[in-house]
Amino acid sequence: MPYILIADDHADIRRLLSITLGKQYEIIEADNGTAALYAIGKYRPVAVLLDVMMPGEMDGLQVLDAIKSNAATRNTLVAMVTARGQQSDREEAERRGADAYFIKPFSPLQVVSWMRENLK
């Protein structure tokens, strides 16, 4: 099964997303940006669900930059999952290469169908 990385500092959100996606994908979890990057290097997930605001050295957008600027990971799908619902936030993420933007509380159905459509 392909790997999916869920990077969010809220354990409950990670758990919910794991349950939501765990049947079709192998789930990896990370609770901060640095761990997320480490996991991406190690497992090469096909998609990353990335919280924007995470504690530690790197926030979600910085992780996004790192993924999209590296030729080896550039094609990894990245969906931002965030409580920041401003249009400008979304545009910023899209400008930096995010493939999708889910605002918390997100619809699990939307997440699942986005995954399904983009990971054919």
Next chain:
Amino acid sequence: MKTVAPVASAGSDDADGMKAQLFRYAQDIGELMQQHKRLEKQHRMILQSLGREVHSEDLLTNLLAQTCLLYWVSTAQGNLLRASPAARATLDTQGVTLPGASMAQLLVASQRPRLQAVLARFQEYGPHAGGLQWRLQLAPLPGAPDASAYDVLALQASHNGHAEIYWFLHPASDVQTEPLQWQNDLVSGCDVEHGLMVTSPYGSISAVNSACCSTSGYEASELLGNNPRLFSSGRHDSAFYQDFWLELLDKGCWSGTLFNRRKNGQIFLEWQSVKMIENTEGDVVSYMAVTVDMSHADPASKRLQTMAYSDPLTGLPNRRMLVDRLSQLIGPDPATSPALAVLFIDLNRFKPINDELGHEVGDKVLQEVARRMNTTLHGGDLLARVGGDEFVILLSGALRAGETRALADALQQALLPAMHIGDHMLTIGASVGCALYPQDALNMSDLLKHADAAMYAAKRFAIPYFAYTPELQARAEVNLEFDLWNALERQEISLVYQPQMRNHGNSVLRGCEALMRWKHPVAGDVEPSVFINLAEKSGAIVPLGNWALVQACEQLRQWRAQGMEDMTLSLNVSLRQLRDPSFLPLVEHTLLANALPPYLLEMELSETQAVMFAVHDTRPIRALRQLGVRIAIDDFGISFSSMARLNTLAISSLKINAQCVQDLTSSADARAISNCMIAIGQAMGIEVIAQGVETEAQAALLQQQGCKVIQGFYAGHPVSAASLAHMVKAL
């Protein structure tokens, strides 16, 4: 499940967020359950339409049983099973016990053979036979004088795999009522959620219920006497209706889905089951239809709508249609299936249009693209829109060599002219990939996949067309950026020379521009703009550009030795080269080593790069000028730079950009701009060269405006050094 980092527990601040999130899950689950219900319902209907219903769900009999007071149900052999309460009362008075009593006992003796004939007929036609209308005489009760007459509508349905016959009854009063009138009354009074309709044998509507009116949007009075053709959506061809009638007349019933039109013009999907009703003489007396509006059955209706096979935006066939057609054409044996070619087309530069100018503009572009591509096709070819900006062309039958290539060229040509959409003038390109059946793939999914991969390769190498080869995978893995560094060593880079002609009608060569070409061992000829960009980004442009300088100067020396003494040599130079401290000494040395007068060498800088120099540091340019080398501004007129600023570079030539030249004959603006550039050049004593001149008309216009040198296909294609020398001799 793997956890990469130790997990901290969520703080209480997040409790509200979590509640909201859980609530969202609950909402989605609710929605899923709704969907599940709708799907279940639809599944039942589909099973029914296929004649595979598990329960006795024959819709027509079910609906009629909800309204008709008097009916009983028998086995196919005529043994009574159950009855409506009112009918049960009647049967009780007859002393009949349910279940098990034979219907024959109820009838007057003279009608029993007829009953046997009716039962035999139902058995012969099976559960989906048409219905039967009959006037039936019940045997008189002991002591009663007369038999009682009933009008009967008999319909067969199946229950748990067994055939059952529903006998709907209506007492035939002394006053002779038309049996048909009773049928009509029965149907029009049927206040159920699905539409019911009766038509005469000649097709005029004789009864409708309220649901039929609300679905179609017509009043009952508008429908009665009319033909059901009123509902025709125009989406089905005559063959469809022909099959409909053939099946209805042959089997006595038809069921399936079709598109109908409401009074307001809206087209909707409807499931219909139509039964032919005959009398005991075998004459058709009516048709009875039940209709189910499928348009509300979302989300399944999305799936059903795609059955329409066409893309609503462009009107082209959609992916489903393509897949259907392919699966019809690709048989189990390639030897008996026709040869096929699939062209996968992906638009270039569409995404920025859609993103920046909005979907409305994007949609119009797609419609125009579809229209233009359609004009390149022949009768039997299928053009489908399969994704946002993705199209597929399917060619079938014997293909001539080069036919797909020619079609791809025609497509590109069709897309070439700029599109005027609103206030915008837009240009769109396309990358085309092609795969053939059975050569490249033996099944549909591989065929599409390979065409897609070929398209992707075309896009990647910035070439318009790519045909699938098994080595494509190898090409896909090529790392051009990496290979570019070794390209010189492997002698994969070469120079070609494009002539620059004096533009005064007589063929006189001014000089030529040296251009780099790269032949990659796996990827083949790499589009110059692709590898130059890569080289600029990675820094490989410095060794490549320096090599080109040395190579071209040696060539110029040879040409001069052959007598072409006034020939100039133009060479693209990059910002990185100019900033490299070893560049100026290299130029100096190369000119000396080849005994070249410096004014024969012209370094071309793009306008954007030139502007950066003008702002920051003009020293490298001035140093070249001091050597005597000429400086030209390439692609002038693209980035609207300030002429005054460029002037600080002491440039010697301007090259009018090819786009402006191409628009000359069609656009007054372009003519004004070129006129202006030429005038500036003249005023400042700068030579003006027009790039990308392709036609005589363009050359003539430029000559009128005073442009003295032209470069482009009209003046000559880029050629090898030897060919250029031949060309000069032939002049």
